[in-house]
Amino acid sequence: MQMDFLELIGLAAGCCTTAAFFPQVLHTWRTRSVADLSLRMYLLFTLGVVLWLVYGIRIGSLAVTLANAVTLVLAASILVMKLVYDKSPRKGSGRRSK
Amino acid sequence: MQMDFLELIGLAAGCCTTAAFFPQVLHTWRTRSVADLSLRMYLLFTLGVVLWLVYGIRIGSLAVTLANAVTLVLAASILVMKLVYDKSPRKGSGRRSK
Numbered sequence: 001m002q003m004d005f006l007e008l009i010g011l012a013a014g015c016c017t018t019a020a021f022f023p024q025v026l027h028t029w030r031t032r033s034v035a036d037l038s039l040r041m042y043l044l045f046t047l048g049v050v051l052w053l054v055y056g057i058r059i060g061s062l063a064v065t066l067a068n069a070v071t072l073v074l075a076a077s078i079l080v081m082k083l084v085y086d087k088s089p090r091k092g093s094g095r096r097s098k
Numbered sequence: 099m100q101m102d103f104l105e106l107i108g109l110a111a112g113c114c115t116t117a118a119f120f121p122q123v124l125h126t127w128r129t130r131s132v133a134d135l136s137l138r139m140y141l142l143f144t145l146g147v148v149l150w151l152v153y154g155i156r157i158g159s160l161a162v163t164l165a166n167a168v169t170l171v172l173a174a175s176i177l178v179m180k181l182v183y184d185k186s187p188r189k190g191s192g193r194r195s196k
Contacts, residue, residue, distance in 0.1 A: 010153045016146025023138035036134035040121035048114025055108045 014067045021074035028078055034085045042079040049075055112165045119172035126176055132183045140177040147173055 028034060049072045056064030126132060147170045154162030 006153065006156050009149055009156070013146050013149035013153055016142050016149060018146075020139045020143035020146060023142070024136040027136040027139075028134065031134065033134050036126065036129065036131050038122040038125040041118045041125075044114050044121070045118035048111050048116075048118060051107055051111035051114060055104065055111055058104050058107070 011063075014063065018067050018071045018074075021071060021078065025074055025077050025081075028081045028085075032081075032085050034082045037078065037082050039079075039082055039086070042075060042082055046072065046075045046079050109161075112161065116165050116169045116172075119169060119176065123172050123175050123179075126179045126183075130179075130183050132180045135176065135180050137177075137180055137184070140173060140180055144170065144173045144177050 028037070049068050052068040053065060053072060056062075056066075056068055126135070147166050150166040151163060151170060154160075154164075154166055
């Protein structure tokens with residue numbers, strides 16, 4: 001029972017750190033504004049998640065593999081939006097929507 | 099040797115996903131601009147890291163504990179800056195410094 005509760009904490013932790021990127025994806029998708037996002041952060045983070053994914057697959061951990069597969073899609077989406085929207089400069093200060 | 103290489107991948111993965119938050123902390127600290135950062139992301143992510151930290155301590159894993167302790171400091175710093183700088187509205191469009 002003690003062990004079950006501990007594993008539940010681990011599961012909740014994984015859900016939180018993975019699901020956390022959803023609101024950022026939605027926020028960036030809606031605003032098309034990426035100036036405050038650090039390119040280096042998302043480059044390094046995406047690389048790290050790829051390595052976690054390789055690690056999860058190689059150690060045969062479904063939890064590590066699945067969590068990092070979802071996180072990779074989300075983090076890579078933010079990275080791509082950062083690269084794309086940074087290249088299309090905002091048309092004046094009124095470009096930012098809401 | 100095969101196992102060593104695999105553990106090296108895991109170590110590199112942990113370093114990347116933890117270190118990734120450094121550039122965002124610096125970026126936000128320098129610009130004082132947080133509009134593009136999702137508050138929900140950093141609330142959820144910080145909660146997740148706290149849970150990972152509890153999990154790491156309880157399972158007695160130094161790697162999980164250490165990595166998440168560092169990540170917690172960085173993610174919490176971004177969260178605090180988001181809350182503080184969002185409350186002090188920019189004085190016109192010239193507020194954003196470089």
